Amino acid sequence: MKTNREIAEYTLEALRKAGADHAQCIVSHGNVDELNADSGEFSLMRTLFNSSVSMKVLKDGKKGTTSVNKTDKETIDNAVKDCIAAAESSVADRAESIAELEKNEHFVVGVVEPDRDKLFDRLQEYLQDVSKEYPKVVIEQLISSFTRASTLLMNTNGVVYEYDYGGYDLSSMFSASEGEKSSSFVGYGGDFENLDNKLIDFGMMRILLEESEKQLDTKPVEGKFVGKIVITPACLDSILMVIFRNFISDTMLINGTSMWKDSLGKKVASDKLSVSTVPLDKRVVCGERFTAEGYRSENMDIIKDGVLKNFMLSQYGANKTGFTRAKNLSYNFAVQPGDESHDEIIRSIDRGILLNRFSGGMPSVNGDFSGVAKNSFLIENGKVTAPISETMISGNLADMLNNVIAVSADTVCDGVSILPWIAFDGITISGK
Numbered sequence: 350m351k352t353n354r355e356i357a358e359y360t361l362e363a364l365r366k367a368g369a370d371h372a373q374c375i376v377s378h379g380n381v382d383e384l385n386a387d388s389g390e391f392s393l394m395r396t397l398f399n400s401s402v403s404m405k406v407l408k409d410g411k412k413g414t415t416s417v418n419k420t421d422k423e424t425i426d427n428a429v430k431d432c433i434a435a436a437e438s439s440v441a442d443r444a445e446s447i448a449e450l451e452k453n454e455h456f457v458v459g460v461v462e463p464d465r466d467k468l469f470d471r472l473q474e475y476l477q478d479v480s481k482e483y484p485k486v487v488i489e490q491l492i493s494s495f496t497r498a499s500t501l502l503m504n505t506n507g508v509v510y511e512y513d514y515g516g517y518d519l520s521s522m523f524s525a526s527e528g529e530k531s532s533s534f535v536g537y538g539g540d541f542e543n544l545d546n547k548l549i550d551f552g553m554m555r556i557l558l559e560e561s562e563k564q565l566d567t568k569p570v571e572g573k574f575v576g577k578i579v580i581t582p583a584c585l586d587s588i589l590m591v592i593f594r595n596f597i598s599d600t601m602l603i604n605g606t607s608m609w610k611d612s613l614g615k616k617v618a619s620d621k622l623s624v625s626t627v628p629l630d631k632r633v634v635c636g637e638r639f640t641a642e643g644y645r646s647e648n649m650d651i652i653k654d655g656v657l658k659n660f661m662l663s664q665y666g667a668n669k670t671g672f673t674r675a676k677n678l679s680y681n682f683a684v685q686p687g688d689e690s691h692d693e694i695i696r697s698i699d700r701g702i703l704l705n706r707f708s709g710g711m712p713s714v715n716g717d718f719s720g721v722a723k724n725s726f727l728i729e730n731g732k733v734t735a736p737i738s739e740t741m742i743s744g745n746l747a748d749m750l751n752n753v754i755a756v757s758a759d760t761v762c763d764g765v766s767i768l769p770w771i772a773f774d775g776i777t778i779s780g781k
Contacts, residue, residue: 577702
C-alpha cells in the first residue's frame with residue numbers, strides 16, 4: 350500500500366470484515382521543514398515526516414475509534430482489532446453516525462514546494478531587523494516551518510474527500526530587557542503562503558515589538574473602577590474562542606447548560622457585532638475544507654448584526670440536540686469591521702485598558718470571568734498612557750457582547766483569522 354487511497358480502502362474493508370456496520374478512515378501523509386532560533390541564534394534545522402491513520406466504526410449503534418502513526422499492514426490490522434474492541438465495549442448511542450455521500454472532491458491549496466533558502470533568509474532578516482529597530486527586545490525563541498500534507502477521508506457511504514496543501518508558519522516569543530528590568534513575554538505568529546514580505550511586517554508584529562519595549566516600566570492601576578477595554582486583534586481570537594465554547598459548543602448545548610440554548614435567531618450581542626467562521630476565505634492559509642466527520646466545509650455566520658445565526662455543533666451534537674450542524678468546525682474567525690480606526694476609538698475613551706493578552710481560567714456557565722491583563726496599557730482621556738503591571742479584570746461575557754462601544758475599521762490578518770480592535774464597556778478593572 351503506497352497511496353492514501355489504497356490505505357483507506359484496505360482499512361475500510363478490514364473494518365467491514367471485522368464486523369463494522371459503518372466505518373470511516375482518515376489517512377494523512379506529510380512533512381515539516383522546521384527552522385528554530387534560540388536567543389537570537391539559529392539552533393535547529395530539521396525535516397519531520399508524518400503519517401497517520403485514524404478510524405471510526407459503528408457496530409450495533411456503538412462507536413469505536415483509534416489512531417496510529419504508521420501505515421504498514423500489520424499496524425493497521427492491529428488497529429482494526431482495537432477499534433472494533435472499543436466499539437464492542439462502548440454504550441450504544443443513536444446520535445452516532447457517519448456522513449452521507451454528497452459530492453466527492455479533491456482540494457489543492459497553498460504552496461506545493463517550499464523555498465527553504467528564502468525562508469532562512471527571511472528569518473535571518475527578521476532577527477536582524479528586530480535587533481536594529483527594537484534593540485531592547487530579545488527574541489527568546491523563533492520557530493518557523495513549511496508544512497506540506499496530503500489528507501484523505503473515506504467512509505463506507507462512499508464519501509471521499511482529498512486535501513493537498515502547503516504553507517509556512519511563524520511563532521516568535523520575545524521580551525524586552527534593560528539592565529535588571531525585563532518585560533513580560535509576548536508570543537505572536539501566524540500562517541502565510543509566500544515569502545514576499547518582511548516577517549517583521551507580519552500582522553501585529555511591529556506593534557507588539559514596540560509595545561514590548563514600553564513594558565519595561567510598568568505602573569500599577571490605582572483603585573478599582575468599572576470602565577472600558579479595547580481588545581486588540583492579538584487577543585481577540587482567544588476571547589472569541591472562549592465565548593463560543595462556553596455558549597454554543599457541543600458540550601454546553603448537549604448538557605443544556607448554555608445560556609444561548611434558546612437564542613437562535615435572537616439578539617445576543619450589540620448590533621455592531623458580526624462574527625463568522627471563514628475557513629474558505631482567501632486570506633486564511635490552508636483553511637479547513639472538510640470536517641473530521643466527513644462534511645464539506647462552508648463559511649458560516651455565527652452572529653450577524655447582534656443576532657445569533659448558528660451554533661458550532663458537530664453532526665453528533667446536532668443529532669443529540671435536534672439543532673442544525675455547523676457548516677464548518679474551524680475557529681477561523683472574521684469580524685465585520687466598523688467605521689472608525691482603532692486610534693479614533695481610543696480617543697473616545699475616558700478611562701480604560703488596551704488589552705493585548707488575558708490570562709484567566711474558564712468562565713462560569715453564565716459567562717462570569719476574571720483574570721489578569723498582561724502586556725496591556727492604561728487609556729486615559731483618549732490616549733494610551735502608561736504600560737500597566739498585572740491588573741485584574743472581570744465581568745460577564747454575555748453582558749460584554751451587548752456592551753460593544755465600537756468595532757474598528759482597520760483589521761489584522763494573521764493567516765488564521767481576520768480581526769479588528771473592539772471596545773467594550775462595563776468591565777471591572779482592579780489595581781492596587
